[in-house]
Amino acid sequence: MKKQIITISGIPGSGKSSTSDLVAKKLGFKRFSSGDFFREIGLELEISINDVSKRAEIDPTIDQRTDAEIKKLGGSEKIVIDSRLAFHWIPESFKVYLDLPPEVAKGRILNNLKENPLRKESENAETHEEVYEKIIHRLESEKKRYKELYGVDHTKKENFNLVIDTNKNNLEQVADIIVSEYKKWLTK
Numbered sequence: 001m002k003k004q005i006i007t008i009s010g011i012p013g014s015g016k017s018s019t020s021d022l023v024a025k026k027l028g029f030k031r032f033s034s035g036d037f038f039r040e041i042g043l044e045l046e047i048s049i050n051d052v053s054k055r056a057e058i059d060p061t062i063d064q065r066t067d068a069e070i071k072k073l074g075g076s077e078k079i080v081i082d083s084r085l086a087f088h089w090i091p092e093s094f095k096v097y098l099d100l101p102p103e104v105a106k107g108r109i110l111n112n113l114k115e116n117p118l119r120k121e122s123e124n125a126e127t128h129e130e131v132y133e134k135i136i137h138r139l140e141s142e143k144k145r146y147k148e149l150y151g152v153d154h155t156k157k158e159n160f161n162l163v164i165d166t167n168k169n170n171l172e173q174v175a176d177i178i179v180s181e182y183k184k185w186l187t188k
Contacts, residue, residue, distance in 0.1 A: 003093055004029075004077045006182055007086035009154060010098030012135050013105025015166045015174065019098060020082040022175040027080070027182075032073055034066050034083035041065065050134050053141040063145060084142060084154045094182045097160040098174070102139070104167050106131040161185060 006023060008016050017033055024031040035049075041062060042052040056062040070083055074090040087095035100108075109131045139155070146152045157163045162181050164174050 001092055002186060003074075003090065004079075004186075005074070005090055005093040006080045006096060006178065007090055007093040008080065008082050008096045008098060008178075009084050009087055009160070010166070011100060011102060011105055011155075012138055013102075013107075013109040013131075014098035014100040015108070015171065016082040016098055018171055019166075019174050019178070020080045022171060023178050024080040026175055026179050027078070029078045029080050030076070031080045032070075032082070034070060034081070034086065037066055037069060050137060053138050053145075056145055057141060060145075060149060063149060085146060085150070085152065087159055088150065088152050088154070094185050095160040095162070096178055097157055097163045098166045099157070099163055100166045102132060102135045105135055109135070 006027075006029070008020050008023070010016050012035075017035065020031050020033065023029070038052055039049050042049050045052065045055070047055065052062060066083075067085065067089060070081060070086050070089050073079060073081055073086075074093075081090070081093070087093065087097075110127075143153065143155060146154050153159075162178065164177055166174055169177065
């Protein structure tokens with residue numbers, strides 16, 4: 001049975017947070033960000049988000065803690081969840097993947113570091129090269145962990161109801177596409 005839940009995945013910098021905020025606002029839904037949740041874990045542990053990923057490779061309780069939070073949200077309605085694995089934990093959600101090359105994402109992240117205090121505190125990087133390196137490392141770490149823990153490849157686009165290139169569409173367009181496709185999906 002379909003739920004009034006939209007799960008949004010994608011690589012770091014693809015626009016998950018901004019898109020989730022706008023989609024939730026347009027629909028009057030609540031919003032949850034597993035990235036922010038993960039960053040908070042990093043702040044608790046006094047380490048960067050990349051170091052949280054490294055630690056999670058040897059300590060599965062970090063991913064399990066995040067996943068447990070998302071699974072709880074699966075019982076909700078009218079929520080947008082920004083998360084790499086929410087599509088897996090809530091299969092009856094409308095599943096969206098935001099696609100963007102890491103070469104473009106690095107610029108977005110570097111700009112966001114200046115504006116977002118939580119991201120700035122947890123993702124210390126100064127140059128495009130540093131950000132790119134961290135994106136690639138995080139993607140490799142997540143892909144390895146999720147495959148080992150759950151047998152899931154969170155980058156396979158066939159896992160999703162909708163894939164959007166966020167390099168070819170601006171934020172407003174992306175949100176409008178998601179809202180439109182979500183409403184169609186609900187009535188099918």
